[in-house]
Amino acid sequence: MLDKIKRFFDEKLLPSDRNDNSDNNARSLQFAMAALLLELSRADFDADDQERDLIMSLLRDTFALDEADLLELLELAGAASDEANDVFQFTQLVNQHYSHDDKIHLVEQLWRVAFADGRLDKYEEQFIRKLSGLLHVAHSDFIKAKLRARQTPS
Secondary structure (H helix, E strand, O other), X not given: OHHHHHHHHHHHHOOOOOOOHHHHHHHHHHHHHHHHHHHHHHOOOOOOHXXXXXXXXXXXXXXXOOHHHHHHHHHXXXXXXXXXXXXXXXXXXXXXXXXXXXXXXXXXXXXXXXHOOOOOOHHHHHHHHHHHHHOOOOHHHHHHHHHHHHHOOO
């Protein structure tokens, strides 16, 4: 599986100029964000098409990926999150490369996914609360992101 992930990065996500570290970091963040969004969608133990559709839309809009690359990213991020023992490896990437405002935006996107099926499960809320702590997002920003996401149509 790791070979498949590496091949995907080499062929689809990494730039032709391998020396551009900022672009490599951006690609790693795509992977981390996809994995976190997928983990959230699994938090309530109920696979939901509305949540998956919103995740695809968020990733497509955020990273301007074509459909084939998007589906492959989701497949590989899902496999990586299945194999991961925790979310620390993903939040560590976000902490290293996201600004504070970017982290708040990510928390808001997580809330949007949690609300996508029309209900907020306690496990989804617990997962977002845990991620917010790992991302060093203040409780007030956590609540504001939740309120904005609740008002945003999916």
